[in-house]
Amino acid sequence: MSKVIVIGGGPSGMMAALTASKNHEVILIERNNELGKKLKLTGGGRCNITNNRDIDEFFDKVVNNKKFLYSSFYTFTNSDLLNYFSSKNLEYKVEESNDHKVYTKSDKATEVIDILKGDLIQNNVKIMYNTKVIDLIVNNDTVSGVITENNKNIYADKVIISTGGKSYESTGSDGLMYDILQKHNHTLNKLYPALSPLTIEESWIKKLQGIALQKVEISCKIKKKKISKIGDMLFAHFGITGPVVLIMSSYINKLLENDKVTLTIDCLPNVSIDDLSKALRENPNKNVLNNLKGLLPQNFLKGIFDVLDLSDKKTNELSKKDENRIIEYLKNMQLTCNGSLGIKASMVTSGGISVKEINSSTMESKIIKNLYLTGEVIDIDAETGGYNLQIAFSTGYLAGLSV
Template identity: 65%
Template sequence: MEKVIVVGGGPAGIMAALKASEKNEVILIERNNEIGKKLKLTGGGRCNITNNRDIDEMLQKVVTNKKFLYSAFYRFTNRDLLDYFSSKNLEYKVEYDQKVYTGSDKADDVIKTLLDDLKNKGVKILYNSKVSDLIVEEGKIKGVVINNIEVINGDKVIIATGGKSHPQTGSDGSMYDILEKYGHKIRPQYAALIPLVIKEDFMSKLQGISMKEVVMRAKVKKKKFEQMGDMIFTHFGISGPGVLKLSSYINKALENDDITLTLDFLSDKSREEIRNIIRSNPQKTVINNMKGLLPQNFLKQIISLCDLEEVKSAELKKKDENKLISMIKEMTITARETLTIKAAMVTSGGVSVKDINSSTLQSKIVKGLYLCGEVIDVDAETGGYNLQIAFSTGNLAGRLEE
């Protein structure tokens, strides 16, 4: 029996500790006074455990380094994860877009289930303990240093310290410096699944308006990206599930330049169909003819932006009609930047996958050192995929295969 140290009590670290404990003595080191602090934030506090799609489809939702995750995803699938929770009597439900949530809508129930299992498997948890260094001798891990003072020796170490998003939960990126010191390449970190800051002044007039199933398009050099989802206009720009997904594909490019976005608020209708609705009753105002087509507060604002508040359909000029339809079918706005990484749901970037064996998640640089979860340069769209990455990579790392 070997002594295994797991650093980080988030979903990846917990799953790694549970798997490793099947054959080893395990110590889980957590810098907070509780485990799963960031897990509580997922799904708006409801905990979007995973997604119910087939694993092949799940992999297509991975934004960065999807091939690296093949072994992890197939050796511990979303079905395996849900079977695990079912075996612990945790109820779950599948909702819109195949998102899986706890039956109670409480992330605390997931954390309690995992904590109980850790206790049952004899995992020792050290709370309020921050790993300040690794102990590496002749290219092999020998243990860790916590709080700059105490040495804990171990045969294997699993790093699951997360990225830089939501640093108040403990994932402040400090482990990157330690790993870099021992030879690992650290890829630049970017905010992923993050609202976008928009240049145009008229955004402020739309603040607070929510829109359903908007098609959002962006072009970065020769690559085109498209996402559909709900969105909301904010005081700084745009947010919402669709925007968050799109942000993960354009976040790196935003470091160097602004990006033009086009928004289609009625993707199920052609320009001609909208034109016919606008002209349906010549004696009514444009906004009356359009009533029910889109949220009324949105219609009021875009008609105001086009200076068409009291204009009747019969009086509507062709150029104004085209301008209005364009506002609906291809509103053009400019993304200037994302919000800071501290506000991101996920970190894009981290330990280079080239330094990690994808079949075992053991470091290629330091023998006996394993990495899992958000600390690695992998990220996915919103919808439970990033949590599945955490659980799957945690399970694979916890196998401690050479």
């Protein structure tokens, strides 16, 4: 029986350790005093375990390097993951109207962590808490163990790295492993914030702070190609956030490094301009704002009408020019995005170790023999909705299976 070291006790590392433990002696090294610290934050603390879409549909939700994930996703699918948790008596729910997201029935991430931890203990995985790995032991392009902070050498036949990215640094994702891997000849593709709130240049949107909109369409052009996403959003003092904004941020993060990006927001994607025009003039004797009651939140409409200086305008006094201004703001709102809140505020790290240097069928490094990489440390990221957690579980499972 060979020995395997897994570095990182997040979802990917726990799954890698668990899978490897079926055939090997496994040591799981975690720098915190608990497992799954970042997992507790997913889904707003509710734990968005995965997504219930068909696994074939997951690839369209991957932003970077989707082809790399074919072996991982099909070796350990979302159905496999849910079957595993069901076998451990975890109750979950599928929110069909919320992009088919899967949550624990109790809305508690701790249930997921407790199951994984319990299974690790049952499978005799040795867990080393409060232990920081500061280097790998590599000779002749082959890994043979790790060096911890107190300069202790721990030897093993195989090493799996599941240390995450640089998002949520307080959970231990400080990017140290990137430096270690670069030192040992791996290529680090530039890091960007993914699934991050966006900052907006226009100052007038501060009047909309705290207002939420449902099922809006946000679009922009990237290299002459239109990217369009539909979902919920929230106005904030710095700009905009919410699920659809976070998703859009992952597509424009590289552009924002050198330029501003114009975002177009259709607040009523299911209402045509003609129908909106009719609604605006439905009751000639009413205030124009009241005619739109029911279509959008009143506090949002009030904010927009204040910006346009049309709050007290009667319908029978509304000029065609002002009607077009209202429609423009509701159907074709132009916002100048000048950045994001950065990698520390992002849910996921975009960029990481190049997929060209990893065997996608086994997750083994092509640079260092017997070294495996999983999850967010690799240059792969996806939209919000449980897809990134599935990437973590799937790549972790494949690595654990392959050692």
